[in-house]
Amino acid sequence: MLGADALVKCLELEGTKYVFGYPGVAICPFYNSILSSDIKTILIRTEQNAAHAASGYARVSDSIGVCAVTSGPGATNVITGIATAFADSIPLIVITGQVDSELLGSDVFQEADITGAVESFVKYSYLVRNANDIPRIVKEAFHIAQTGRKGPVLIDIPIDVQNSEVKKFSYPESVSMRTYKPTVKGNMVQIRKVAEKLSKAKRPVICAGGGVILSGAQDSLRKFADKYKIPVVSTMMGIGVMPTKDPMYFGMVGNNGKPYANRAMNEADLIIMVGARVADRAISQPDLIMENTVLIHIDVDPAEIGKNAKPSIPLVGDARHIFDDLISQEITGNYDHWLNDLRIYRQEMEPQRDPDPSYVDPAAFITMLSEKMKDNGIYVADVGQNQIWSCAYHIVKKGRFLTSGGMGTMGYSIPAAMGAKLACPKRQVIAVCGDGSFQMSMMELATCRQYDVPIKIVVLKNRYLGMVRQYQHFKYNDNYSVVDIGDLPDLGKLAAAYGIKCMKLSNMKKADQVIDEFLKNDESMILECNVDPYDLVH
């Protein structure tokens, strides 16, 4: 058995179903071995998208996404995808081929120090020197990627190691690492303190981040919030912790969030921040909020606690474990009055828009689209104005909302939607992007077709890099610089080139029937929406 065979065998034993990637000489032994495996391979059209597709796959299947690319440019291209996954704590295994061990460090053809280059974007990385280490390393890599705060792990394997004989293959049953032991169970003393503080609080709010979804704590959180009648808001990554219309849910916080969600945060006397980084876009001035507020910060990563805001009660652990422990505590507070206030705010403070009827209003369109989506449908938002509209107007029922929150990587939605569709072929998957972000990933239309991955793609076309144009509108007094993206490409012709149907919507008049038509069959389709170039998100 060769190193490459061992690597494939390890992936099989870890239950890997798909490998997203792009071959090159340095990873060819691996791609040769995988031919005799049941693992399916997806030839993505650029390596960055291999990581995005693996990310979409991981998030929806609640497992680990795997990608495999070649050395040098293959490896450096995948970095943006790795960084995107790292920022949102998505578990990935990224395998990179590497030049011959003997030649390492001599700048030969397609050599890049990828372990060095990704150091700040991975949870851990390995450079495999000996084929006999492969089983241990893969076992550790999967363990590291999916435990504690999840994240990408990179395995760099020189071609000679892939080609060398493994003496005796045995896959370890468990991991024994001397140095890596994340805390998942919350400290009971701290949990009791949370219950005491909650009992004394009058206006508590739970601010849920992506960590709640990553730990599968949605149900536990919902039960807890319901039992004690504690309102819930979320960060962008936390969208989907509860259905949008849940009576206990009060929207997304932050500078692009709902005014009533921010008001809830500002008026709260106790905030339970859970699985959230308290980063600048969500909480722009943590000091202001904290002055008269009890802050309870729950996170599986101790380094997040106290990084951006000083909590009154730090609580390290996995969100699901902690809510399961919290729910059995005695909490005597009554927050009915507060809840009532928030419901009034929600009614009164919903932002009003005044859309130009000659265009598709993104707000009305997204609301209508999500109402017509299947209950368990998966909505993948890209980055830009489209993302902010999606956050504000998409209605999560029992489905998922995926986006690149931390890194804000344009072009995420199409490959991530493909990964999600492969993970759950029976679910409806819709990518919503702008004309800028669409063009960053449009080469993947070929992949969609080649592997028959039927995703729906909405392009909100406004002929501008809208988010930057909006920034220049406010900050530079409409002096637009390098944001005019023009009218190209002709999406109808482009779609036709790939054998994909394309529909157009020029205003809201026919939205109802066009969306019905767009969603009718489980086949790839593009819907181009003509959006007001000067529309603003707020």
Place this chain on the structure above:
Amino acid sequence: MNKKVFQIIVDNTSGVLSRISGLFSRRGYNIESITAGVTADDRFTRITIVASGEDEVLDQIEKQVAKLVDVRDIRELYPESSVYRELALVKVKADATLRDSVKSIVDFYKAKIIDVGYDSLIIELTGNSAKIDSFLDILRDYEILELARTGIAGLCRGTEGVLYLQ
């Protein structure tokens, strides 16, 4: 600005030092000195870092280092319950006429002359950083040709703070 001495025990893997130093540089933490060497158990390396910053930053340093997969343990070596030592090698320009006067300072500091050249001396001094600073200050009347300082190594006193490696 405060200063803390951290004792870090890491798995002896390749690249571990660059992971630690990379963490400090990308997050903008200040390192005043860093020393590394294998522990009594050769699977582990002990790294001693002197870091400076506001309390919140020092707190983050401890947490971010602890988070690295290769790190077995990080703890502060508190000044009141630890000993710190640093080694300095100082090359001083001193011909025959100056040797004796330099030697008297060397003796006073319990330092050692470990090399004598025609017009220079190399002095070895071990002590805490303050002692080395003061020694260098006394030597300012002479010409220091080269100076090599190791940064501090430290241990906690007694058996209470000992980390038993398994």
